[in-house]
Amino acid sequence: MNSPKVVVEGLCKVFGTNPKQALNMLAGGATKEDVFAQTGQIVGVHNVSFEVKEGEIFVLMGLSGSGKSTLIRLINRLVEPSAGKVLIDGRDVAAVPRAELTALRRKDMSMVFQSFALMPQRTVLSNAAFGLEVAGVSRKEREQRAMTVLEQVGLAPFAEKLPAQLSGGMQQRVGLARALAVNPSLMIMDEAFSALDPLKRKEMQNVLLDLQREQQRTILFVSHDLEEAMRIGTRIAIMEGGKVVQVGTPQQIITNPADDYVRAFFEGIDTSRYLTAGDLMQTDAVPLMQHSQPIDASSVAATLNGSADYAFVLDGERKFRGFVCRDAMGSASPQLNHIECIRRTTPLDDVVERVVASRAPLPVVEADGSYCGSVNKTNVLNVLTRHRGSHV
Ligand SMILES: Nc1ncnc2c1ncn2[C@@H]1O[C@H](COP(=O)(O)OP(=O)(O)OP(=O)(O)O)[C@@H](O)[C@H]1O
Ligand SMILES: [Mg+2]
Numbered sequence: 001m002n003s004p005k006v007v008v009e010g011l012c013k014v015f016g017t018n019p020k021q022a023l024n025m026l027a028g029g030a031t032k033e034d035v036f037a038q039t040g041q042i043v044g045v046h047n048v049s050f051e052v053k054e055g056e057i058f059v060l061m062g063l064s065g066s067g068k069s070t071l072i073r074l075i076n077r078l079v080e081p082s083a084g085k086v087l088i089d090g091r092d093v094a095a096v097p098r099a100e101l102t103a104l105r106r107k108d109m110s111m112v113f114q115s116f117a118l119m120p121q122r123t124v125l126s127n128a129a130f131g132l133e134v135a136g137v138s139r140k141e142r143e144q145r146a147m148t149v150l151e152q153v154g155l156a157p158f159a160e161k162l163p164a165q166l167s168g169g170m171q172q173r174v175g176l177a178r179a180l181a182v183n184p185s186l187m188i189m190d191e192a193f194s195a196l197d198p199l200k201r202k203e204m205q206n207v208l209l210d211l212q213r214e215q216q217r218t219i220l221f222v223s224h225d226l227e228e229a230m231r232i233g234t235r236i237a238i239m240e241g242g243k244v245v246q247v248g249t250p251q252q253i254i255t256n257p258a259d260d261y262v263r264a265f266f267e268g269i270d271t272s273r274y275l276t277a278g279d280l281m282q283t284d285a286v287p288l289m290q291h292s293q294p295i296d297a298s299s300v301a302a303t304l305n306g307s308a309d310y311a312f313v314l315d316g317e318r319k320f321r322g323f324v325c326r327d328a329m330g331s332a333s334p335q336l337n338h339i340e341c342i343r344r345t346t347p348l349d350d351v352v353e354r355v356v357a358s359r360a361p362l363p364v365v366e367a368d369g370s371y372c373g374s375v376n377k378t379n380v381l382n383v384l385t386r387h388r389g390s391h392v
Pocket of ligand 1: 015042043044045062063064065066067068069070071224
């Protein structure tokens with residue numbers, strides 16, 4: 001079991017002269033608007049709790065002003081909390097002395113912002129090495145390490161160029177390289193790709209996902225774009241008015257949005273693209289038989305129990321072995337039919353193709369081959385009409 005990298009507990013931030021008063025009002029059920037109307041104070045973050053697991057990309061999403069930037073600044077303590085706490089690697093950030101905090105931020109928590117903040121008179125290499133320079137790493141070593149990350153983000157040939165000679169997307173990669181060069185255990189990215197055009201943005205998302213496959217970092221990523229969140233997020237937290245209203249995997253959020261605020265983010269987006277076989281399968285639609293059980297007409301009839309047309313046959317380890325159909329009941333030794341399984345993680349489009357081509361429902365299995373459910377044409381149709389709406 002992975003221990004959480006970041007734990008946030010009951011975190012609150014009130015911008016104003018009397019946070020206690022505001023917190024009391026909130027505890028009494030007042031809203032962010034009430035607090036502002038009555039005291040002039042602004043609630044940035046209100047009673048937020050969640051955990052970020054080691055190695056995941058945790059995306060904070062929400063409308064402008066919902067508190068995303070404040071929340072990440074509370075985590076790296078650029079902003080002091082009004083209440084609650086933040087643990088990083090089990091350590092209470094509030095207890096870290098000021099002097100150590102700077103080192104912690106520099107080494108363990110790299111930030112990437114929307115604006116590149118590159119130094120125009122320095123080369124790409126020197127910009128990428130800047131974090132290491134501040135940390136006092138020798139020139140030779142920092143340039144070596146910076147070169148390695150420039151290679152990772154595809155910028156090695158541009159190492160000696162100046163930022164102005166690069167496109168916006170490439171400049172953003174330099175920003176990413178600079179953050180990566182210090183090899184932080186936690187990367188914090190606030191709208192890091194938001195200024196890029198859609199194509200460049202997708203390209204940067206791919207760079208990040210490729211890097212993530214090689215070296216799993218913990219990344220806290222702020223975005224106001226649901227499609228970006230869906231593409232890169234292991235889990236997503238949705239914020240509204242300083243609160244976290246839902247935390248879940250992209251699939252959990254699509255299949256079960258907490259409220260209309262969350263649902264509104266899906267408008268105009270074909271959310272079915274993010275679904276997999278596991279999201280639409282049913283676990284009890286097809287009756288199951290054990291392979292050890294004799295497969296004869298009477299056992300098939302008993303399993304089908306009058307209504308089902310198919311039964312799946314599993315072995316003692318719940319691995320899928322084949323299926324029998326109703327027609328087989330007439331035969332003395334019913335035939336075990338072969339059918340190819342679908343992995344739980346197979347994307348919807350591939351599932352659709354397979355299901356449409358098959359008369360029988362298809363078995364869905366885990367990576368190790370163990371059975372987890374079935375999909376049929378109705379499941380596919382339901383999910384398509386629900387998620388694609390007018391896109392169909
Ligand atoms: N230093 C500050 N002083 C006063 N109010 C602030 C301060 N920083 C943020 N706020 C307020 O806190 C709330 C949350 O702001 P925050 O910047 O965290 O939102 P955000 O979700 O990052 O928005 P955006 O998507 O526009 O970046 C807003 O109402 C904002 O006006
Ligand atoms: Mg912000």
